[in-house]
Amino acid sequence: MKDTNRPQTIAQKILAAHSGREYVDTGEIINASVDIVLGNDITMPLAIEEFKKIGAKKVFDRSKIVMVPDHFTPNKDIKSAEQCKVLRDFAGQQDIINYFEIGEMGIEHALLPEKGLVLPGELVIGADSHTCTYGALGAASTGVGSTDAAVAMATGKAWFMVPKTLKFVYKNVSGPWITGKDLILYTIGMIGVDGALYMSMEFSGPAIGSLSMDSRFAMANMAIEAGGKFGLFEVDGKTIEYVRSKGKTQYSIFKSDENARYEKVFEIDCSKIKLQVAFPHLPSNARDASDAGDIIIDQVVIGSCTNGRMEDLKMAAGILKGRKTNKRLRTIIIPATQKIYLEAMKAGLLEIFIEAGCVVSTPTCGPCLGGHMGILAEGERAVATTNRNFVGRMGHPKSEVYLSGPAVAAASAITGRISIPEEVLS
């Protein structure tokens, strides 16, 4: 719907379309219909309890609830096993179609796009802060808490304040090894961890066209680390090709109007962005990895909903091939889904990792949030392709996490200190 007097951003248009309106203004609070409600083994048990308090007998649509036990799975202890059982039992009682058990699951934000469960133009809420990942598909998706998820499971609706939008225009060609992770760490470093608070981030510009879908997912994924509500990309040929490969042809494409109002527009010259690393204890402490100094590390983690996809594994394998990881450290590689795991196996990547001295884990959020599968001891440091480096995030309150993309993580695994690929490839 084009109304030149009342131009709208993608975020406004998707929210309007889901609340039966042609136009919604920023700052308005609306009650909108959601296409998907997502939850995991940490947030869903609480949501299920709240769902029961509402007195609802059935979920609003059994095909629109997605449950993925991915955080503390395979069950790390008895309590986690009990939490997963709550999910499994509820999914059984409610006949939930999209419940993904161990064996077919993956980290939720890699899994849902892979299964074609989120499409362009949709409105998605998930009881997980990184639900903003699906902005890469041109879907307005955002993290909420368990109570919001519970009400949406019962009613199919959620309340939203229509956000203002920050526009980011990426120009020129990126250098070698640079991925979406570097662009987003650089961007968060520029605007701060609350730089997009309550707002939608819109990623655009000529450099975006050459970015892979995997890189776009990594960027949208970290919109929340700047406080953002959505991390939206305009749908292009790559998005359509991706969605078509999942067998989906019915969806809506929304574009921001040319004269849409933006809170601020940032222009970013990608040719000047070097490999990034975010120092403890905020994702905004980004700096050039080449200027990191002599930071000795004890662990490398390559995985998570940010960087556990094929592009990440291929890049890491390209650096690790025929080399050995430093004997002093542990390198943990976690393909984000079973499908990625299998593809990595067929492509020979797992062999490269194991030969190099890495361990390869089944899909899990695990160490990213200090759950299991790679917890840090007091005083230890990790380079991780994950998304947060808050105090105690990966283990002991006196441990440290340095965030990077796969190239820096793989190079650092070889040298045992924060490194760029050139240090090991020459």
Added chain:
Amino acid sequence: MIIKGRVIKYGDNVDTDVIIPARYLNTIDETELASHCFEVLDEDFKDKIKDRKIIVGGENFGCGSSREHAPIAIKASGIKAIIAGSFARIFYRNAINIGLPVIVSNEASKVIKDKDDLEIDLDNGEISDLTGKKTFKVPPLPDFIQKVISSGGYIEFTKARLAGKR
């Protein structure tokens, strides 16, 4: 609604991992969650809550995870309200949804000191610092949010709505 209490003061970017580390999220028992509340950020938190009931934070309070366990742990620790310069959006809606008052005031967040005694008048949008002898006006919350809070949280609000009362 009037809330009275003494202040525990924290800084900017208090994240959900320091409010309640993920390793304790294998339960939804609020007493157990409360027993680990703020243990990473402030080892004296348990002592402080014996006679202090209001948290005053800086900017971006509650940033990070969507875990509702964070405001639940705070509320179950006996905290009656949080004032901050700004809140991370998921934490903000989670707090409202469970009926924990959260008040945005840049000025109050900067001026109020640790251990000050406060009186918060939610209906009239006023924070009185009885120790610092200063009053801060707070803009009224949007209508919808006021209704959720006056219902006692989003679940009660939804029950009333489904019953045709909202």
